[in-house]
Amino acid sequence: MKKNSLLALIVLFIVLFSSINVYAVTDYNEYADSLFDLGVFLGTENGFELDRAPTRVEGIVMLIRLLGAEEDAKTMSDLKIPFTDVPDWAKGYVAYAYEEGLTKGISDTKFGSNNTLEAKAYITFLLRSLGYDDSEGDFTYINALNYALKLGLIDTDMYGTLASSTFLRSHVAKTSYDTLKFPYKGKDALLIDILIVDGKVDENIGNKFKEKIISETIKQEKDTAEVAENVKSIVMLSCSVPEGTSQGSGVIISSDGEIITNYHVIKGAKEITVYFNDGSVYSEDVYIQDYDENLDLAVIKVDKTDLESVDIGDSKTLKLGESVVAIGSPYGYFNTVTEGIISAIRQNDIQISAAIGSGSSGGGLFNKNGELIGIVYAKFTESENMGFAIPVNLLEEVSDKDLIPVDIFGNDTTSYENELYPPNNIGIVDETDDTVYINWDPVPNADYYHFYYQVDGESSYWYDEDNDSKIKFYYDDEYSAEYYDLENGIRYNIIVTSVKDGIESSDSQVFSFVKGEEETYSIYYDAHNGVPDFGKITNCEPYIALDNSYTYNILDVEPDDLELYSSYLLSNGFYYSNNFYDESGNEVLVFSNKSLGKEVMFGLSQLADTTVFIVVIYDI
Secondary structure, X not given: OEOOOOOOOOOOOOEOOOOOOOOOHHHHHHHHHHHHHOOOOOOEOXXXXXXXXXXXXXXXXXXXXXXXXXXXXXXXXXXXXXXXXXXXXXXXXXXXXXXXXXXXXXXXXXXOOOOEOOHHHHHHHHHHHOOOOHHHOOOOOOOHHHHHHHHOOOOHHHHHHHHHOOOOHXXXXXXXXXXXXXXXXXXXXXXXXXXXXOOOOOHHHHHHHXXXXXXXXXXXXXXXXXXXXXXXXXXXXXXXXXOEEEEEEEEEOOOOOEEEEOHHHHOOOOEEEEEOOOOXXXXXXXXXXXXXXXXOEEEEEEOOOOOOOOEEOOHXXXXXXXXXXXXXXXXXXXXEEEEEEEEEEOOOOEEEOOOOOOOOOOOEEEEOOOEEEXXXXXXXXXXXXXXXXXXXXXXXXXXXXXXXXXXXXXXXXXXXXXXXOXXXXXXXXXXXXXXXXXXXXXXXOOOEEEEEEEEOOOOOEEEOXXXXXHEEEEEOOOEEEEEOOOOOOOXXXXXXXXXXXXXXXXXXXXXXXXXXXXOOEEOEEOOEEEEEOHHHHHOXXXXXXXXXXXXXXXXXXXXOHHHHHHHHHHHOOOEEEEEEEOOOOOEEEEEEEOOOOEEEEEEEEEEOOEEEXXXXXXXX
């Protein structure tokens, strides 16, 4: 019997926003002034009125001006629109926004012109102006603030302000200002750059705006100059791997040659060349001192002394909104320094807004004291303001002194060339009353496979030889097995491993299914293999289903369903990483699966005046 039982998980709930700072209105005057120069924020006869809540129609006018489309909007004042409550002076603006898909009404015939503008409504406008489309599933109106925070469009202080206080014209000015200097979706250009190129903003005025934001960046860099001295302890790694060259970064953690990096940077490496900040290059004997593939950490050892090592901090003391500095070599640009904040703190992840790129992996994340608090390992591909680092305290779990020569490490069965990995794409291809036929993609180096199975809820998995009457293997062009003596309505879990020369691979992703009376179905979302489907598990259909979000009627959700869904996530390789409260005070739980590359947020939320249950899935 394979000892693969689920251990009891003690979940420590962390309040995402332990304190909220509310900006004083006067802090926003400079943003309003800058937007005034661009012709975006014009104010009224009473000035900017930053302490007043805007109306929905004022928000639309602001958005149209932000996009440089005011002249186009004015030509559309006679266009027929379905709304009966729009004043004549604003009809062109609303018509333009309606035709361009930037806004909708509060009903089929009402736009809600004089209604107070909600923060999530205006943030929705801004996200759409940056090319993000809620109708295509990029985000939802309900989670607009959370999505903007995740992208880095707003920071944690602004999130707290918008989620807990009345949305004011001052907030319109600040969020609009930040949107102009934010990258457009899928492009390397900022929104202000696109508006200048399209002739929507005067080139001279637009360039003055850019000069202002560049000067702000320079000031931030001056503030981080002392922390940036850690470049002396950052190296660039060039690894010779079977598919070519893998490039990444590393951090010197001891003066006698110990360097921490990501496992995925050196995986399969037969040679490693180390580039130091002083211009020296080391390509002699390199040893793999220790590694942990699950943590994605590795320590390499070089035969050099008197190196300048970093001071290691404590990642348990990190706070949301804390300023951080990332140093690495993205795209081969040696020891690039970027600044940001901690956007979220999860169990094995630190989410940051500092810009990182390919090649940053293995680089250092530092706090304002210059202490190493994390190892950068990934970024969210749709945003330059969303990266991830591994907490430095996990280095304690990478402490062996194996000192494997790199050429032996690269030729080991764990290398890319000869890697023995578990099967992928496990699935059911046919079934009878009590049997399912399961196959998977063959592993080229495998001699044979082991099949582990359990009835959901059992404490461990059975091995195929423990009860061979239930299992029969087939070795044809496709690898498959018969799983016998099953009962309808029961959930079963399966793990398959590869075996070569008597060595067994790691476990496959757990494949779960419920034997149906007529047809067996996977418990996973059709569009997200490996992510348990809340609706299938609880037998309730979503009434809104987008590519990455699923909304369910709260009347169909039983009180125990949240706990049930959590248990399914845990048994399918997910771990609890965080919780937070949305702007309506509803608790949202966050579960992550690093190997699957998925993050699931779920909980109650508000849709108009209705409470719903929503599941949102992100790639990480």
